[in-house]
Amino acid sequence: MTEKIWFITGASKGFGKAWATAALERGDRVAATARDTSALDELVERFGDRVLPLQLDVTDRDADIAAVDRAHEHFGRLDVVVNNAGYGHFGFVEELSESDARDQLETNLFGALWVTQAALPHLRAQGAGHIIQVSSIGGISAFPLVGIYHASKWALEGPSQSLAQEVAGFGIHVTLVEPGAFSTDWAGPSSRHSEQLPAYAEYREKVMEGRRSRSADPGSPESSAAAILKIVDAEKPPVARLLRRLATRDRRGRLRRTSRELARVAAGGAARAGRGRLAGELIVGAAIARGPPTCRRSARPWGHEGDPRSRILARRLLVERHPARARGRRPRAHPVHAARHGRRPRRRGRGHPR
Numbered sequence: 001m002t003e004k005i006w007f008i009t010g011a012s013k014g015f016g017k018a019w020a021t022a023a024l025e026r027g028d029r030v031a032a033t034a035r036d037t038s039a040l041d042e043l044v045e046r047f048g049d050r051v052l053p054l055q056l057d058v059t060d061r062d063a064d065i066a067a068v069d070r071a072h073e074h075f076g077r078l079d080v081v082v083n084n085a086g087y088g089h090f091g092f093v094e095e096l097s098e099s100d101a102r103d104q105l106e107t108n109l110f111g112a113l114w115v116t117q118a119a120l121p122h123l124r125a126q127g128a129g130h131i132i133q134v135s136s137i138g139g140i141s142a143f144p145l146v147g148i149y150h151a152s153k154w155a156l157e158g159p160s161q162s163l164a165q166e167v168a169g170f171g172i173h174v175t176l177v178e179p180g181a182f183s184t185d186w187a188g189p190s191s192r193h194s195e196q197l198p199a200y201a202e203y204r205e206k207v208m209e210g211r212r213s214r215s216a217d218p219g220s221p222e223s224s225a226a227a228i229l230k231i232v233d234a235e236k237p238p239v240a241r242l243l244r245r246l247a248t249r250d251r252r253g254r255l256r257r258t259s260r261e262l263a264r265v266a267a268g269g270a271a272r273a274g275r276g277r278l279a280g281e282l283i284v285g286a287a288i289a290r291g292p293p294t295c296r297r298s299a300r301p302w303g304h305e306g307d308p309r310s311r312i313l314a315r316r317l318l319v320e321r322h323p324a325r326a327r328g329r330r331p332r333a334h335p336v337h338a339a340r341h342g343r344r345p346r347r348r349g350r351g352h353p354r
Contacts, residue, residue: 004232005075006030007068009058009115010085012039013190015134015179015221019082022225024050031071031078033058033085058085058111068118080232081119082132083112086152091194092204093147100194101148108152113159120167128171130232133160135176144207164239173237179224 006023010016011032020030024047032040033056040053052074056067072078086108089100116131123129138146139153157176164174196204231237 004028004079005071005077006080006082007033007071007078007115007119008082008084009033009056009111011043012036014084015224016082016084017043018221018225019084019228020051022222022229023080026229029075031067031075033067056085058083058115059106061110061114064111064114065118068115068122072122077126078119078122078129080130080132081115081123082134083115084132084134085111086134088146088149088191089194090145090191091148092145092197092200095194095197095200096148097194100192101151103192104148104152105155108149109155112156116163120172123172124167124170130173130175130237131160131163132228132232133174133176135160135178137178139176139178143211145204145211161239175231175237175239177228177231 004023006020006028008016008020008030011020011030012034016032020032020043023030024043029050029052030043030047031052031054032043033054034040035055035057037053037055040051043051044053052071054067054070056063058064068078068081087104089104091100112133116133119129119131123131133156135156136149136153138150139157142150160174160176167174
């Protein structure tokens with residue numbers, strides 16, 4: 001295996017330091033950035049000239065471009081670019097000041113964007129490369145007290161998935177890493193806090209207790225290094241990689257909840273009744289925030305288990321999208337609709353309300 005050249009932001013602690021150390025220990029070279037380069041002295045003393053320490057504030061776009069260019073000039077190429085720099089901001093949405101919100105996005109979102117843009121010309125020119133975007137379990141779910149942090153990570157997920165498709169033809173891979181609970185400095189000295197409102201004091205205690213229970217057994221950043229090395233060495237690396245079962249379980253739960261909500265938005269799509277799965281190419285035309293339309297007969301949301309309208313809408317969607325598969329068949333009319341329009345309803349079948 002040939003050595004790889006890494007560019008890692010936020011390499012002074014946490015994931016950045018753990019992954020830089022793992023890469024160096026196996027013989028790779030690393031351009032490591034930090035706001036204070038003295039925090040990188042340990043890496044330099046241990047690995048010598050295989051480490052290029054760079055002072056960098058990722059919110060400065062010009063500095064990002066200069067740092068990436070210097071690393072490329074020093075090592076001759078770049079193989080892996082890791083956007084790890086970031087921090088957690090704690091505060092209920094009402095408590096956030098303008099500077100709280102802007103600073104969080106400037107670091108976690110725009111910092112990653114500027115470094116990515118700076119690296120892409122070099123990666124395109126060499127016809128290969130791998131960008132690792134450090135997202136979070138907070139990029140696929142949401143918890144109270146860290147709303148603006150979620151905003152920064154959810155915002156990072158979308159462009160990164162688009163980027164993966166845009167640069168695949170240049171031989172460049174993009175992977176979103178979504179860690180669960182790890183003992184990094186994310187919630188420690190590196191975190192920031194909004195000014196607290198007394199109205200949320202009681203609820204804040206409940207939220208903090210829940211966070212402590214979820215993070216009772218955090219993993220060490222060093223334990224994630226093997227997974228990252230495996231990703232960068234893969235011939236076809238994944239676009240997204242969850243670290244620890246907590247993150248995996250949360251993502252699956254969110255997808256299930258989303259599926260159930262979409263199934264209820266009958267105005268824009270349909271679900272197969274009784275199976276809890278989305279039907280075919282579900283199109284969502286109605287906002288979930290408005291709430292699902294309800295059945296006048298049962299007073300339950302459209303799309304509930306056993307609701308025949310879900311089956312009818314799914315059938316109509318199939319007819320529109322795949323007429324060849326649906327040829328020779330037509331959806332049955334709902335008994336209530338048939339009676340309302342003066343038609344004799346068909347005999348009730350399986351799944352119709354009694």
